[in-house]
Amino acid sequence: MGNTGNSDDGWSFIHNGGIGWRLKVKGTQVIDNEVFNLNEWYTLTAKIYNDKGTRKAKVFRNGVLKAEGSINGVQGSSSQSLKLGSGATYGSGASHTITDVRIYNKALPDEYIASNYCQTAVYDDNIYWNDLIGYWPAIEGAGNVLVDKSKSKINFNITGEVSWNAFSERSGSLCPTAPQNLELSTIRSVDAPVLIYNWLGILGTDKFNLDSKVWTPNYSNN
Numbered sequence: 001m002g003n004t005g006n007s008d009d010g011w012s013f014i015h016n017g018g019i020g021w022r023l024k025v026k027g028t029q030v031i032d033n034e035v036f037n038l039n040e041w042y043t044l045t046a047k048i049y050n051d052k053g054t055r056k057a058k059v060f061r062n063g064v065l066k067a068e069g070s071i072n073g074v075q076g077s078s079s080q081s082l083k084l085g086s087g088a089t090y091g092s093g094a095s096h097t098i099t100d101v102r103i104y105n106k107a108l109p110d111e112y113i114a115s116n117y118c119q120t121a122v123y124d125d126n127i128y129w130n131d132l133i134g135y136w137p138a139i140e141g142a143g144n145v146l147v148d149k150s151k152s153k154i155n156f157n158i159t160g161e162v163s164w165n166a167f168s169e170r171s172g173s174l175c176p177t178a179p180q181n182l183e184l185s186t187i188r189s190v191d192a193p194v195l196i197y198n199w200l201g202i203l204g205t206d207k208f209n210l211d212s213k214v215w216t217p218n219y220s221n222n
Contacts, residue, residue: 001026002080010078013044015096020066023059026074030057032066041171043117048076049107058110062173063117065110084136084146084156097165103134121177140164 001010007027016022022031023046036042045060048071058068084101100120108128122135135150141164146156197205 001078008078008080009075010080011076013046020061021059023057025057025071025076028069028071028074030059030067030069030071032059032061034061034066041173043173045113045117047107047110047113060110060113060117063114082134097167099138099167101134101136101138102132104128104131105133106131118173118175119177120174123177141166 001012001024002008004012004014004024009026011023011025014022014024016031016033020032020034020036021044022029043062045063047058047060049056054070055072055074056068057071059066084098102122106128112128121137122129122132126132132150133152134148134154136146136148136156138146140147144158144162146158148154148156193210194205197203
């Protein structure tokens, strides 16, 4: 939206003055009015879909449905540029750390949202990868560009004062996604005698209390 304080065409995610957040589509709002805790990560999701000819919206927090409502006949398209961060025309002055922004051109199932909200990455083998039209992990750590990892390749150009913050704390609302090249990120040890017995179809060799040597190979040929 060009002005989140008015009823301009378009949509926005808005911090609701410290009491939750809201999805605003033109002048219509769907509000999650639960208070946010300070210094805690949250995953905020909005879903827009058709239900028996009626345009509706749902908002989720950490995969849990918080509110839903009708946005039938409301103009959600806008010629304004997509913006990430604080709005120039409306806001509470709150400070947020933002990462992992995704936009899909498909209404994802509620069950998928509930079971995947905590994942910290999405790859091209994901079932909804082809529906992902914007994906900004925002973990560059420096510079003034947020790279779009989706097929659209539309980067965000950062303007104004920006602070890159290191993230190392644990969070109950995050479950880091394993990388695709997991074999390059973890130690894979090899127990040669056990491996040979397995090749020969001899199982249960642990009961023999055999001594062996375990080592990590330089590479693994899969």
